[in-house]
Amino acid sequence: MNTFIPVILSGGAGTRLWPLSRQSHPKPFLTLPDGENLLQKSLRRAAAIPDVQEILTVTNRDYYFQTRDAYDAVDSREGHRQLRYLLEPTGRNTAPAIAAAAWELQESFGPDTILLVLPADQLVQDLPAFLAAVEKARELAQAGYLVTFGITPGWPETGYGYIEAGEVLMAEGSVLGHRVRRFVEKPDLARAQSFLDAGGYSWNSGMFCLRAGIFLEELANHQPALSRALGQVLSHGRRQDDYLELPQSFAQLPDISVDYAVMEPTQRAAVVAGDFGWSDIGSWSAFGGLLEADAQGNQVVGEVVLEDAQGCIVHSSERLAALLGVEDLVIIDTPDALLVARKDRDQEVKKIVAELKRRGHESHALHRTVHRPWGTYTVLEEGPRFKIKRILVKPGAALSLQMHHHRSEHWIVVSGTAKIVNGDEERLIRTNESTYIPAGTPHRLINPGVIDLVMIEVQSGEYLGEDDIVRFEDRYGRTPA
Amino acid sequence: MNTFIPVILSGGAGTRLWPLSRQSHPKPFLTLPDGENLLQKSLRRAAAIPDVQEILTVTNRDYYFQTRDAYDAVDSREGHRQLRYLLEPTGRNTAPAIAAAAWELQESFGPDTILLVLPADQLVQDLPAFLAAVEKARELAQAGYLVTFGITPGWPETGYGYIEAGEVLMAEGSVLGHRVRRFVEKPDLARAQSFLDAGGYSWNSGMFCLRAGIFLEELANHQPALSRALGQVLSHGRRQDDYLELPQSFAQLPDISVDYAVMEPTQRAAVVAGDFGWSDIGSWSAFGGLLEADAQGNQVVGEVVLEDAQGCIVHSSERLAALLGVEDLVIIDTPDALLVARKDRDQEVKKIVAELKRRGHESHALHRTVHRPWGTYTVLEEGPRFKIKRILVKPGAALSLQMHHHRSEHWIVVSGTAKIVNGDEERLIRTNESTYIPAGTPHRLINPGVIDLVMIEVQSGEYLGEDDIVRFEDRYGRTPA
Missing domain, CATH: 2.60.120.10 (Jelly Rolls)
Known part of the structure; x- marks a missing residue:
């Protein structure tokens, strides 16, 4: 079987989870109510796949030590696997990141190496279902497909892109997945609802499974400039210990997504159903969903006094919080910043972060x-x-x-x-x-x-x-x- | 003219202003948006009255040093007046406190001494009107009346007692006040409305002007047991420096208000109109009233980011607070406790304090x-x-x-x-x-x-x-x- 390497993509500020998530401590490092962060969960998920000897993490060089610290806590429980890092001088979207990973792993293990790309800011709650889906994606990748994972929509979400499934792909009498008919960018509500009504559409999760050589070929076909520049850039990387530090010129590569650069134009795209309890924890409401609710629907971390409060999400780990007569609020308290927001407006938290940035307030970026x-x-x-x-x-x-x-x-x-x-x-x-x-x-x-x-x-x-x-x-x- | 001594009554936890006001730092010590606390404002008000040579403060012995510190900051601006203290071992309501003050001042200056009793947790915004009202009350006290100050009701408040005015009291052709027909305890809303409709009713402010000897006489008439016990207790006080420390036995005196003990039964009660911008800052809404509102009606102390917030009162002096899409909230942040309450429920903040007390959480009593x-x-x-x-x-x-x-x-x-x-x-x-x-x-x-x-x-x-x-x-x- 081909060498199989999980690639954890870690980055992104996660401004919708301010004030817990900040530039210096982004979403993958956010500690969940069970005490583990999303990055650690990603590592454990990757390590749970059979025959995985090595895991590659693509991250900003500023997060290298913090990432190693996070992994250290997991490794001691999960047994050691080879860990390798690609360090970006600055975040450059998913096309350059995945291309760099494919290039690096092709160098090490040859073009037939299969990459499983896992964004580090996502949660998967059903591990056996995840492993089964990965197994199907692996077979399709082996066969030359560039495989995405499509999440069956639970509601007409307007915050994700959608994938329309085409011709079914089978092996030995069982369905592995489908060819992709088309990718649809974030739709409006009416369109999202029409996708749900029509069926055959899934959310684009940002997870991929693909062969290094085929991906780089398709990149060369559809993004020849990026492909050429990438080779240049990577040859100037600084290799040390367990990492390859990409040179400053990486920051000049085009800031485009892998969907736009490769997945949409390619004829080789396939989609595997990912019904494994996926969430991208894209808002405080989603975070609250990880917490048990009391009889009044309040979801609480920390010492909290609730007097006739309903449907509130409260995270206050260092201070007492008292609520009186309020409903459907998100209250997030940190040592230097407090957020009080209406729950159904939690997608707009990034506006607060933008305003703090404008004011030059350090709490948009730094924690105490x-x-x-x-x-x-x-x-x-x-x-x-x-x-x-x-x-x-x-x-x-x-x-x-x-x-x-x-x-x-x-x-x-x-x-x-x-x-x-x-x-x-x-x-x-x-x-x-x-x-x-x-x-x-x-x-x-x-x-x-x-x-x-x-x-x-x-x-x-x-x-x-x-x-x-x-x-x-x-x-x-x-x-x- | 008789000796005239303002008596500042300082005490009370002010649980409705938690978490800023706490047992160890009650309402009189609460810093207002202009940087001064209510106790300091009371001192300045008292010191502004003509011919005041000395001011007596009745407070708990635990607040003695804190009170002196607060006064020191004012004194430097207002010129020195003699300050004297009566220290209670425990708060015992207004009847014992005012009686002790009357007794102490009668000892020093004789029975004709006039006391002006000022609760320290109140705000008066129109000083000239206050001084004019005090002048009228002083004349009536001189003439033997026990004078209360009645506030013309702005709305049918159910949180105050009411005074019904009787026969008019004049001097040299101008109205000084009225005899009191009756005191009414806190009414329900319908009754409060009927008082407003009827006219002739005012709020009982808790401020009084009276002659020491006459007050003590009336106390002996209507509360003979309290009167006798008081003499016993006071003779065991410990006099030192500028204070008389009342003995532990003070705590055994009956816990009754001066209204109930003397003002209601006496035939000598009079009321003077107190239209001098009075407020007892009895809630966070009242506190917010001291702050200028922005165009959306938000009243804010501290560094606050408002994103589509309306009608909120925010006090956050040590931490950034960000509000998103919320309205009519009270948000009070302190180093160890946070309150988020619906504005129209702010009278219930004391429920939170009761719950903290029940849990044994020190933030009900102590500040950091x-x-x-x-x-x-x-x-x-x-x-x-x-x-x-x-x-x-x-x-x-x-x-x-x-x-x-x-x-x-x-x-x-x-x-x-x-x-x-x-x-x-x-x-x-x-x-x-x-x-x-x-x-x-x-x-x-x-x-x-x-x-x-x-x-x-x-x-x-x-x-x-x-x-x-x-x-x-x-x-x-x-x-x-």
């Missing part, structure tokens, strides 16, 4: 907790001439050897052990011990232990911006060339 | 920032075995000399200068310096400077409760006897 290769930091408080952070360093991780011109730092270890380089001195600081780093002193923070190191940092100085940092040495490649 | 005689502390973060506080010490103030059995403390000064006693050592710590207090070491923190001292305290230990404190010496009388 910021992920770094070595762990996280959370700003607890800022004031004139001081800033307080909680810093978490993963076991074995280290911050860069660095220096600040304008601020000094007090460090107090509240959990774990820190190895500190402070000027010429190097020493261990244990729980409940502290040290002081004067401005202008090169210093480094390392967690030499096997449990998380948690530290409180109190910064003091006339300028406390994150850009007052001189990095001398960094194991995550963040020193200037 | 806690007031102490020496300043404030704010818990920034709590975790296993650590707690981080921001501590603000007022100029010249000092914490008690204390010791903890189970926790050590790191102190970092971020603003101002600290004088620190740490075991046998005493030294100054300046901005950006730190010190360490091991568990079991007696220590003390003093602000010797003239600006606020702001410190970050990182506590570490196996038990971090506020009750792990041994006080050796305290200038605020908090050491065990």
